[in-house]
Amino acid sequence: MNGQKAISVLDSMRLPNGAYTASVSDDYSYVWIRDVVYTVLPFLHTPCERYEQAYHSMFDLFRNYEWKIDIHTKKRPQYLFEFIHSRYSTDLTELHVEWGHAQNDAIGAFLWGVGEGVRHGKKVIRDAKDLQILQKLVHYLECLQYWQTKDNGMWEENMEVHASSVGACVAGLHSVKMLVHVKEDLIHKGEETLRFMLPRESETKETDLALLSLVYPYRIVDRNMALKIVTNVASKLERKNGVIRYENDQYYNEGSEAEWCFGLPWLGLCYRELGKMDMVHEYRLKTKRIVPDNWEVPELYIGGKNTPNKNTPLAWAVALSYLFLEEREQDEIRHEA
Structure with a gap:
């Protein structure tokens, strides 16, 4: 092919700012953090700069809303609009409509993609400010208590604890622990939740397509659990x-x-x-x-x-x-x- x-x-x-819309359809002419992370995976192993530029655009987005991240590194969000938003307009500004923004997996995915980019020699981190944003996002997940907090999950739906969201955060924290300070306990708490939950996705879902992320691209489960997840989804x-x-x-x-x-x-x-x-x-x-x-x-x-x-x-x-x-x-x- x-x-x-x-x-x-x-x-x-692809937008002039380096980010991507989810689709060309009217319904999806927005930028989702998670979608961008997955969309640029083909460029992780290529010499072009699409991978770096996508992450630079998202770092700029987080810089723009740093005031909001600062609030919620100390005070847990109570309402959906207080969470770091999961989708944005094409100029990377927040949309003032109700949405299931409690998507911890999107923040985990971003952290994972940054660390993965650095490991592959990509100039994802431009300066000390990007590192500072990265550190604040780690504090944000800690303040949220991501390992036990209900969120909207990958599919932006009902609020419950999703194994795929916890797993994304565990993967993200592992990925950036050489770049910024990550308490080992912060990772261990997520791993403990996964040991308790998997191979279920949540209280209401025995299995879910989102669980595949724990096998690829995150690779954070052992072979036996990976086989259980993949077999459940396929069958x-x-x-x-x-x-x-x-x-x-x-x-x-x-x-x-x-x-x-x-x-x-x-x-x-x-x-x-x-x-x-x-x-x-x-x-x-x-x-x-x-x-x-x-x-x-x-x-x-x-x-x-x-x-x-x-x-x-x-x-x-x-x-x-x-x-x-x-x-x-x-x-x-x-x-x-």
Whole structure:
């Protein structure tokens, strides 16, 4: 498949400030922190500056709202608008509409991406001010007591303690502990919560597509737990055109749950982490089936229909599909060996 087309599609959602809109659709012409983290993963191993520029734009965003971060490193947010917002307008300013902004996983994802960028030689950190922002975000998670606090989670829905959010924060704190001061106890508390919760996602959800993040890209669970998570998602949530987020999901549900396209390459990427190359091959075929020639991978197929929704292409879906399909030669060499 022509991977250059995928990069062109991602570039169509790239803003002059270096961030990305989630999609070109009217509904998604906003910047989500988490979506940007996933969207720029293909550029982590390339010499271009898209990875750095995306993170610089988010550091600028946090600098703009540093006054807010300062408040909530000492006083826990009580209302959703007090949390660091999860989505912004294309000029990276807050939107004054009600939203499920309590998304601790987005902050964890950002921290993880910064540390990962530094480890790959990316000039993600520009100056002492960026490091100061990073330190304040660590204090923000501590003030929130992320390891036991209900949040809206990856899917921006009901407030409960989500293992995927706690895991993202654990991964993020691990990732930046060489860059700023992170109390070991702050990580241990999150790890203890995960030991108690996993392989469940939350009190109401036995399994959830969001849990795959703990296997890829975060790699914070051991092999046995990773296998449990991946097996649960594949056996209970996988469908023909993608993976449902969780059982009885009502978003774009017209008789059954919506099938999220990025679920198939995401499962493939997890099987690659586990070294299960036979499954990688199987998911490559499944992923190729849902990636169109123009690489405009949809967000999802409407539940009960064989029709994609209007959030097409979804930047995050294009990025995960590209990451999975474009490294096939390396996988095939490994498989033959």
